[in-house]
Amino acid sequence: TFKLGGNLAASRTAHLSLFAGNVSSNDNTVRVTMGSDVFDFTGALDSSDGPVWDTYEVDLAVPSGVDAISVEIIDGGGSLVWSNATLQVTENAAVDGRSEHLGVSSLDLAPGSGIVSAGTGLVSQPGTIDIDVPGAVSQAILFWSGAMVGDLPGDDTITIQGIDVTGVQIGDPTFAFPCTPCGALTGNWFFSSYRADITSLGLVGSGANSLQVSMDFAAQNSGAGLLVVYDNGTTGELFLHDGIDVSVGSFPSVRSTTVRQYFDFGAASEERSARLDLFVGGATPGNDVIEVTVGGVAEQYVGLLDASDGAVWDSITLDVTIPAGVSSVTARVFTPEASPIDDVVWISAALSIAGGDAPPPSGGAHGTIAVDPSMTYAGGFATVTVVPTDASGMPLGSGLDVVISASNALIGTVVDHGDGTYTQELAATIVGSDTITATVGGEALGASAVLEVESPPSSIFGVRDDGSVVTYSSIQSAVDHADCDDVVQVFVAPGQYWERVWVWGLSGLTIEALSAESSVSMRGFDLVFSDHVAIRGFDIHSWWHWAGVRLYGGWYSNHDILIDRCVVDDMGDGVSCSSGNANIGIRNCELTGNTLSGIYVWGSGPYYVDGCLLSENGLSGIDAGKGDTEITLAHNQITDNGWICPGCGWGIYRYTWNYAGPERITLLDNAFSGNLGSVQSGKSDKNVYRYDLWIDATDSQAPYTP
Structure with a gap:
């Protein structure tokens, strides 16, 4: 028994070392007792140092208040000679950049009802974090981790929704394994982890959220996880531990396991519900173990780390029942030594204990x-x-x-x-x-x-982030001055505007027609080298222009553009997109009566067309251009297209002379009728030209049925 002194109220880590000789079998157990908690390490002494000799080491997380640690070896029938035991105890300071273990986070959690989490692997980028928040957002915390070749810090900056965020290092570069042969990445891989509080960015709200993230570690971009504290009117007990702890099955003793995390709280007279949220990187599907101990009873979850968020990242949520009288929960994530190819990089653990029902709302819902x-x-x-x-x-x-x-x-x-x-x-x-x-x-x-x-303050006006207003004499003037005036939204009141507007080199601007009661009519838009621009609610008519909304391509291409609730008719094309544009959304638009196509896309993407009416266009409802076009068509009505050339205009059409494959078109719940394309057996019907080339057979949907 080791008697402990010092600050017993602090969270501490202990490193236990044992020497034993004449070990005849591995039928033995090293038992460690700390307060009311008992931990058995079965088969710990297995002559791993050679015949009849063993060194066993293990890291222990010491709960606050524990003043003694007892160690015993229980022999199951063989023989051994126990010669030595040493215990080194260190206090865990809640600071960033701690060594290889998790500990109480240096970031204070906001009060709230509970915690939800979600993540994404980032081997392929960008990744998307989809998270549902069941209440008002109290705090949003982003974690990320990856590997470098050599003992080097990783990427402390992550990009979320186009915003660069710099985090604090919570896990020192930690050696995991040698990668060989790995080409340019051959060498010892070191993992590190980072954290940032992104609450003030306002990117996360109540309900469904979808956030794109990307980062750049030299060897491996493991993944990112978002942890959200929410408030639904109750008060929960919330705990966060973070850092980095690596477990590789082929490593001896201390490096093949992790330090248990202890969550201490006051006991209650009734049973309570809790959630344990974990972020773990590096794992490949295997025999990885998550062990949760409640009231001295341990439960192991095997094989949950299966890269469910994408290689190589897992966001795990476990429901935990806390019996009456129990005042602690422990957790650890590790790889059994019998699984030498498995490894885990544990980043965080959060425990949230429910505070009871929310106050009942009037009416009961x-x-x-x-x-x-x-x-x-x-x-x-x-x-x-x-x-x-x-x-x-x-x-x-x-x-x-x-x-x-x-x-x-x-x-x-x-x-x-x-x-x-x-x-x-x-x-x-x-x-x-x-x-x-x-x-x-x-x-x-x-x-x-x-x-x-x-009430609108003017026919044409801009609004800054702080709500202040700037008035303009024309739509073009408002767009031209948006950057220097710090305007993020341009509003246009109902009326006829004889303008065609150029949007050149702008980022983060919404141009919206106040057309809920009467139309805002104009001649269209040309977008050049712009990003994160939204155009909403305009009626666009001008027969002598090529397209209602034209997105230039090549060196002048655009990305992250939304065209929403616009009506375009009597043009060449309703919307025309040259090659090189990316992340283009066309939503809830009416693209009708145009001489050529409702939408013309010449390669690249992805494009998303959702909830649109594409009707009575001269050639096709949608002309998808080159073979590398990536486009999703969902919930659209595509009707009566092809009148200018019956037999050569379809609901959706693609060129085939430069078809580059693979199939890149996804159709979801679209309605086709009355289109006038020609029928080619096994290839085309009147609605879809070359449907044999459109549908990716690996998508989780049935192929288009002619």
Whole structure:
């Protein structure tokens, strides 16, 4: 028994070393007792140092308050001579850049009801983190990890939604394994980990979130994880440990295991529910073990680390039941020594203990409701999002009867997204405050949202991030001065504008027509070398121009462009995209009566066309151009196209003379009718030209049926 002194209230780490001789078998157990916790290391002494001699080492996380550690060796029938035991105890300072183990995070968690987490592997980039938040966001924390060749720091900067974020190092570069032969990456791989609080960026909100991330470690980009503290009206007990701890099965003793993490809390008189959220990198599907001990009872989860977020990253959530009277939970992630090819890089562990039911809302329905934006101008649009939940704040899922009510005009019907979120568009037509409510299954939701609607201050005006307004004499002038005036949104009131607007070299600008009650008519847009630009709500008519919205390509190409709720007719093409453009969204548009195609795409992408009407265009509804085009068509109505040349215009068309494969087109729930293409047996019907080249047979959907 080792008696401990010093600061017993601190979190500490102990390193135990044992020497034993005359070891005749591995039928033995090293038992360590710390307070009320007992840990058995079965088969620890196995003559691994050679015949009849063993050195055994293990790292231990010492709970606060423990003043003694007892060690015993239980022989199961063989023989051994125990000659030595040493224990080195160090206090874990909650600082960044700690050595190879997790510990209490130096980042203070915000108060909240609970924690949710999600992540993505980043071997292929960019990665996407999809996370549902069942309440108001109290805190959003981003973790990431990767490997370098040699003992070098990794990439402390990660890009999320186009924003570069610099984090603090929470795990020193830690040797994991030698990679050989690995070409230019041959050598010893060292992993490091980083963390950043991104709450202030406002990227994460209640309900469904989808965030793109990327980073650059020289050897391996393992992945990134987002941990969100949310508030649903209850108060939970929240704990966060982070750092880096590597376990490789082929390593001896200490390097083949990890340091247990102890979460200490006050005991309760009743059973409680908790969640354990883990971020783990490096793992390949195998026999990796997650061990959770509650009240002295250990449960092992084998094989959960299967790169479910993409190679090589896992975000694991485990439900934990805490019996009455229990005051601690321990967790560790490790690779058995019998699995020499497996390795894990443990980054974080968060425990959240539920604080009981949220206060019952009036009417009995639980959930959240939000409107985005929360302030707009008469003639603008907003999106209402409802997330029905149970009493603990967890989303109830799809298939519910959700009805949204507002003083302003609601558009269409409520859309069930299948992930627990429900949305409906709203047209802002009434100046003043509009309190938006909802019912779920006929019961009133206790929460509500408020939309503020103001009168437009001018026919054409820009809005800065701080809400201040700048007025302009033309749409082109507003766009030209957006950068120097720090304008992020340009609004245009109803009327006829004899302008065709050039958007050149701009980033982060929304150009929106206040067209909820009457149209905003103009001659179109040309986009050159721009990114993160949205064009919303315009009626575009001008028969002598080539396209309603034209995206230039090559050196002048654009990326992350959204064209939303626009009506384009009597043009050459409705929307024309040259090669080189990427991440282009065309949503809820009416592209009709154009001489050529509703949408013309000449290669590259990806493009996303969702909820559009493509009708009565002279050639095709969509002309997809070169063979490397990547495009997703979802929930569109594609009808009556091809009138200018019956037999040579389809609903969707692609060139085949330069078809480069592989198939890059995804069709999801589109409606075709009345298109006038020619039929080619086994290749084309009147709606889709060369459907044998469109559909990727590996997609999780049935191929297009002619």
